[in-house]
Amino acid sequence: MGIPGVPPSELPDLTRAEDRISFLYLERSVIHRDSNAITATDDKGIVHIPAASIGVLLLGPGTSITHQAVALLADHGATAVWVGERGVRYYAHGRSLAASSRLLTAQAAAVSHRDRRLTVARTMYAMRFPGEDTTNLTMQQLRGKEGARVRRTYREHATRTGITWNQRQYDRDDFASGDPVNQALSAAHACLYGAVHAVIVALGAAPGLGFVHTGHERAFVYDIADLYKAEITIPVAFDVAASNSTDIAADTRRAVRDRVHDGAILTRCVRDIRTLLLQPQPTGPIDDAEDSLSLWDDNDFEVAAGRNYGDTEDVDF
Incomplete structure (x- = not known):
C-alpha cells in the first residue's frame, strides 16, 4: 500500500524559481484552493492565482489559510512567508524547491x-x-x-x-x-x-x-x-x-x-x-532533478543510503 495522499509533482515539472512572479502580498482574506489555483476571498470577492506561477506568497495580518492551500503551495515549490502588517516583519516561511543540498x-x-x-x-x-x-x-x-x-x-x-x-x-x-x-x-x-x-x-x-x-x-x-x-x-x-x-x-x-x-x-x-x-564554476542545473541522499563516511566519502550495513560491516553497539 502506498503513502496516502496525492503524490507531489516531479521536480522537472515545476516552474523554475526564476520564471515565477516575484511575490504576492495578501491580508485580511481567506486563502483556499480551487483545483491548481490558490483563491483569496475577502469582502470584495474571490481572486484565483495559479499556484505554479507564485514565487512567494506573503501572508499578512488577518489572513487565514487552509491545509489544502498550503499543500498546493508546497506541491508546486512555492514559498509562503508569514509577515506583519504592510509586510515589514518576517515571522516564518515554507519549504524549499530544491531536492539536494x-x-x-x-x-x-x-x-x-x-x-x-x-x-x-x-x-x-x-x-x-x-x-x-x-x-x-x-x-x-x-x-x-x-x-x-x-x-x-x-x-x-x-x-x-x-x-x-x-x-x-x-x-x-x-x-x-x-x-x-x-x-x-x-x-x-x-x-x-x-x-x-x-x-x-x-x-x-x-x-x-x-x-x-x-x-x-x-x-x-x-x-x-x-x-x-x-x-x-x-x-x-x-x-x-x-x-x-x-x-x-x-x-x-x-x-x-x-x-x-x-x-x-x-x-x-x-x-x-x-x-x-559555487565559485569558481557555477555550472549545472539550477534545481537538481533527483534526490541524492547518501550517508557520510569518516574517510570523507559517501556511501549509498537506504540499505542495512549490519551484514557487511562490523558493528559494535
Whole structure:
C-alpha cells in the first residue's frame, strides 16, 4: 500500500524559481484552493492565482489559510512567508524547491572557512563596483566604500525627486513615525527581502549563513538584497514619497512588485547566488532533478543510503 495522499509533482515539472512572479502580498482574506489555483476571498470577492506561477506568497495580518492551500503551495515549490502588517516583519516561511543540498553544502563550507568567506564577501562588494579592482581592499575599506556609495545614491534620488533628505532613520516598532521617504524605504526593503528570501529557500540555501552580515537568521537575505537596493528599492521609495501617496506602504509594495518583475530580478538573484556559492564554476542545473541522499563516511566519502550495513560491516553497539 502506498503513502496516502496525492503524490507531489516531479521536480522537472515545476516552474523554475526564476520564471515565477516575484511575490504576492495578501491580508485580511481567506486563502483556499480551487483545483491548481490558490483563491483569496475577502469582502470584495474571490481572486484565483495559479499556484505554479507564485514565487512567494506573503501572508499578512488577518489572513487565514487552509491545509489544502498550503499543500498546493508546497506541491508546486512555492514559498509562503508569514509577515506583519504592510509586510515589514518576517515571522516564518515554507519549504524549499530544491531536492539536494548542493548549494547549502557549498554555502556552509564557504562561510566556515575564513579565506573562502572573504572571497565571497569581496565578490559581493565587487558586484556593486563593476569595472573596479577591489581584490586588495580590506573589509573595512570595502564597508567604507559601500557606505559612500549608498549615501551618494540617496542624495542623487533626493535631488532627482525634489525630496528633502536628512538621513535613513526609522523605528522598527513604529512604522508611521518615519517621514514619507523613510516609510517608503522600509516598505520597499521589506518587499525585496521577501523576494530574496523566497529565492534563497527555494534553491535550498540557508537564509542565516551570511558572509557580510552575520549572527541573524536572515543574514544571507540581507547580503543578497543589498546587491539590488540602489537599483530597485531606493529609487522606488523616493518616487513614491514624491507622489504624495496617501497609502505609502501599499503603493510602495506595488511599485517594487512591478520593478522586480520588469527587471527580471529573480533570474539575476538565482544567478548571483550560484555565482557566489559555487565559485569558481557555477555550472549545472539550477534545481537538481533527483534526490541524492547518501550517508557520510569518516574517510570523507559517501556511501549509498537506504540499505542495512549490519551484514557487511562490523558493528559494535
